[in-house]
Amino acid sequence: MLTLDAPEGVRLRRFWRHHFEECSRLSHAYEAACNAFIESGGATRNPRPPAYPTFPNELRGLPCGARNRRGEPCKRTDLMLNGRCKFHGGMSTGPRSAAGQSRAVANLAKRWAPDRHEARDERRP
Numbered sequence: 001m002l003t004l005d006a007p008e009g010v011r012l013r014r015f016w017r018h019h020f021e022e023c024s025r026l027s028h029a030y031e032a033a034c035n036a037f038i039e040s041g042g043a044t045r046n047p048r049p050p051a052y053p054t055f056p057n058e059l060r061g062l063p064c065g066a067r068n069r070r071g072e073p074c075k076r077t078d079l080m081l082n083g084r085c086k087f088h089g090g091m092s093t094g095p096r097s098a099a100g101q102s103r104a105v106a107n108l109a110k111r112w113a114p115d116r117h118e119a120r121d122e123r124r125p
C-alpha cells in the first residue's frame with residue numbers, strides 16, 4: 001500500500017483535483033462545440049472529441065488518507081473527483097448557483113403545495 005507523509009499527500013491530492021478539472025474543462029468545451037454544431041444544423045465542422053490527458057502514473061493507487069475514527073489514515077483507493085473516498089468527501093454544499101437555489105425553492109413550494117396533499121387524500125379509499 002502507498003503510504004504518504006502529509007505534504008506529499010496534499011500535493012498529490014491537489015494534482016488529482018487539477019487532473020480531473022482539466023478533463024472536465026475539455027469535456028465541457030467539447031459539449032459546447034457539439035451543441036453549437038447541432039444548432040448550426042450541420043453548417044459548421046463536426047467537432048472532434050478532445051484528447052484527454054492520460055491518467056498520471058503518480059496518482060495510481062492514491063489512498064484517500066482522511067483520518068478515520070481510529071485516528072489512522074483511510075486506506076480506500078476508490079476516490080471521487082475531489083480526491084477523497086465516498087466516506088470522506090465531505091457534506092453536500094447544497095445548491096450554490098442562484099439558478100440552483102431558485103430551483104430548490106421551487107421544488108420546496110411544489111412539495112408543500114396544498115393541492116398536492118388534496119390529490120393524495122382523494123386517491124385514498
Ligand SMILES: [Zn+2]
Binds near residue numbers: 066074086087
Ligand atoms: Zn476515506
